[in-house]
Amino acid sequence: MLRKTILQPTNMPIVETQRLRREFQAKKKVITALEDIDLQVEESVVFGLLGPNGAGKTTLIRILSTLLLPTSGKATVAGFDVAKEPEKIRPLINMASGAERAGYDFITARGNLWFFSQLYGVDSSVANRSIETLSAALRLENYLDSKLYTLSTGYRQRLTIARSLINDPRVVFLDEPTIGLDVMTAKSIREFLVSQAKDQKRTIFIATHNMAETEAICDRVAIIDSGRIVACDSPASLKKNFGAPATVMEVSPPLQSLQAISSVRGVKGATSAIDADRGVARLKLIVDDEGAVKAVGAIVESSGSKVLQSWMQEPSLEEVFISLIGRGFAERESEDAN
Ligand SMILES: Nc1ncnc2c1ncn2[C@@H]1O[C@H](COP(=O)(O)OP(=O)(O)OP(=O)(O)O)[C@@H](O)[C@H]1O
Ligand SMILES: [Mg+2]
Numbered sequence: 001m002l003r004k005t006i007l008q009p010t011n012m013p014i015v016e017t018q019r020l021r022r023e024f025q026a027k028k029k030v031i032t033a034l035e036d037i038d039l040q041v042e043e044s045v046v047f048g049l050l051g052p053n054g055a056g057k058t059t060l061i062r063i064l065s066t067l068l069l070p071t072s073g074k075a076t077v078a079g080f081d082v083a084k085e086p087e088k089i090r091p092l093i094n095m096a097s098g099a100e101r102a103g104y105d106f107i108t109a110r111g112n113l114w115f116f117s118q119l120y121g122v123d124s125s126v127a128n129r130s131i132e133t134l135s136a137a138l139r140l141e142n143y144l145d146s147k148l149y150t151l152s153t154g155y156r157q158r159l160t161i162a163r164s165l166i167n168d169p170r171v172v173f174l175d176e177p178t179i180g181l182d183v184m185t186a187k188s189i190r191e192f193l194v195s196q197a198k199d200q201k202r203t204i205f206i207a208t209h210n211m212a213e214t215e216a217i218c219d220r221v222a223i224i225d226s227g228r229i230v231a232c233d234s235p236a237s238l239k240k241n242f243g244a245p246a247t248v249m250e251v252s253p254p255l256q257s258l259q260a261i262s263s264v265r266g267v268k269g270a271t272s273a274i275d276a277d278r279g280v281a282r283l284k285l286i287v288d289d290e291g292a293v294k295a296v297g298a299i300v301e302s303s304g305s306k307v308l309q310s311w312m313q314e315p316s317l318e319e320v321f322i323s324l325i326g327r328g329f330a331e332r333e334s335e336d337a338n
Contacts, residue, residue: 012079013040013041013042013043014041014042014043014077014078014170014171014203015039015040015041015047015064015075015076015077015171015203015205016039016041016075016076017037017038017039017060017064017073017074017075017076018038018073018074018075019036019037019038019072019073019074020034020036020037020039020060020063020070020072020073020074020075021034021035021036021037021070021071021072021073022034022056022059022060022063022068022070022071023071032227033056033059033227034056034059034060034063034070034227035227035228036073036228037056037060037073037224037227037228037229038229039222039229039232041203041205041220042203042220043201043203044197044198044201044202044203045197045203045204045219045220046193046194046197046204046206046217046218046219047203047204047205047206047218047219047220047221047222048206048207048208048213048214048217048218048220048221048222049061049205049206049207049208049221049222049224050208050209050211050214050218050221050222050223050224050317050321051207051209051223051225052209052225052329053209054226055209055224055225055226055227056224056226056227057175057207057208057209057224058175058207060207060224061095061173061175061205061207063075063082064077064082064093064173064205065093065095065173066082066086066089066090066093067095069082069083070082070083077089077092077093077171078092078170078171091120091167092169092170092171093169093170093171093172093173094163094164094165094166094167094169094172094173095164095172095173095174095175096160096161096163096164096172096173096174096175096177097160097174097175097176098157098160098174098175098176098177098178098179098180098181099175099176099179099180100160101156102160102163103148103156103160103163104148105147105148105149106147106148106149107147107148108144108145108146108147108148109135109140109143109144109145109146109148109151109155109159110131110135110144110145112148112163113127113130113131113134113135113159113162113163113166114127114131116163116166116167117130117131117166117167120166120167122166122168127166130165130166130168131144131162131166134162134165134166135162137192137195138158138159138161138162138189138192139158139188140155140158140159140162143155143159153180153181154181154182154185157177157178157180157181157185157189158185158189160177161174161177161189161192161193165196165202169202170202170203171202171203171204171205172196172202172203172204172205173205173207174193174204174205174206174207175207176207176208176209176210177189177193177206177208178190178208178210178213179210186213190213190216190217193206193217194217197219206218209329211316211317211318211321211329212316214235214317215235215316215317218235219234220232220233220234221233221234221235221238221317223238223317223320223321223324225321225324225325230324230325231320231324235317238317238320239315239316239317239319239320242320242323242324243315243316243317243319243320243323244268244286244287244288244315244319244323245312245313245314245315245319246284246285246286246312246313246315246319246322247284247285247286247287247293247310247311247312247313248282248283248284248285248311248312248313249282249283249284249285249296249297249300249307249309249310250275250280250281250282250283250307250308250309250310251272251280251281251282251283251300251305251306251307251308252278252279252280252281252305252306252308253279253280253281253304253305254272254274254280254281254305255272255281255283255300255303255305256303258270258271258272258283260299260303261283261285261296261299261300262326262327264292264295264296264299265289265292265295266287266288266289266290266291266292266295267285267287267292267296268286268287268288268322268323268326269285269286269322269323269325269326269327269328270283270284270285270286270296270322270327271283271284271318271322271327271328280308283296283300284313284318284319284322284328286319286322286323293310297310
């Protein structure tokens with residue numbers, strides 16, 4: 001692929017925000033979706049924006065891809081201001097969302113890629129070459145001449161990713177790129193995205209609530225919650241600096257509420273996930289006082305449940321999030337739903 005002329009010194013961050021804020025006027029109140037966001041993203045990295053539902057991920061992606069204006073503060077992409085110079089940014093970027101059903105159903109996959117390449121003014125021979133290269137890398141080649149409506153979710157999503165690269169962007173913003181995909185398809189798309197950053201020197205900016213995805217492929221991760229960045233570093237440093245080992249308790253029957261447990265002295269965070277096959281709950285605790293584990297065990301027993309077994313687990317990004325926020329994604333998301 002032809003690489004566009006580099007328009008800025010290479011040591012500048014490709015994406016930068018300073019005290020970026022975005023408010024939405026809801027019926028009776030103002031919702032602050034983003035508050036004082038300061039970010040710096042270097043070139044050719046896979047950068048993850050990790051946060052639960054409603055954290056502000058899509059809002060930030062929409063601002064950085066010039067679809068939405070900030071309320072205050074500043075954001076630049078390739079050195080250009082998103083509010084003042086969006087037309088200079090647009091040819092250098094692309095954006096796709098795993099949740100959208102983008103494209104034209106009654107046109108072939110190839111026709112769709114061609115159409116989007118022409119919207120970006122890509123030269124015909126370059127566009128044809130890119131369609132071949134991208135579809136080979138994303139294993140789409142056998143479906144190129146199929147109409148879009150005949151493709152499964154996985155292949156549609158591969159096409160969405162191919163479309164997001166058709167203009168050879170320096171930065172691509174992907175909102176939940178592997179949502180709803182089976183494990184193997186998600187894995188192959190992740191590997192493809194890593195190769196895009198490493199081999200094509202592209203910056204891949206991914207918003208996701210998938211912690212394992214972030215841990216597997218991101219060079220750097222910003223953890224976002226309620227519109228604020230609570231930490232930003234490599235997954236390894238985040239785990240080193242914020243991740244405490246967790247105590248996992250298998251509990252049956254599952255508890256009705258985590259409230260009593262979260263308020264035990266020494267419990268920094270607690271989450272619960274149901275193992276539906278076995279009808280048990282996995283209670284994950286981060287404690288800064290060993291006595292707290294015993295106290296939690298007593299609460300479980302007194303509420304009529306049993307602790308079947310318990311063990312220690314090395315920190316992952318989930319433990320980092322629990323340590324920083326005091327609860328897991330599932331708890332945060334169910335609070336939002338209430
Ligand atoms: N157009 C809008 N009008 C009013 N409120 C909005 C609008 N867009 C987003 N919000 C609110 O801003 C906050 C952040 O939303 P956003 O969609 O950015 O979160 P998200 O991290 O992408 O969540 P999800 O994981 O569910 O996609 C939420 O409280 C949301 O309700
Ligand atoms: Mg979103």
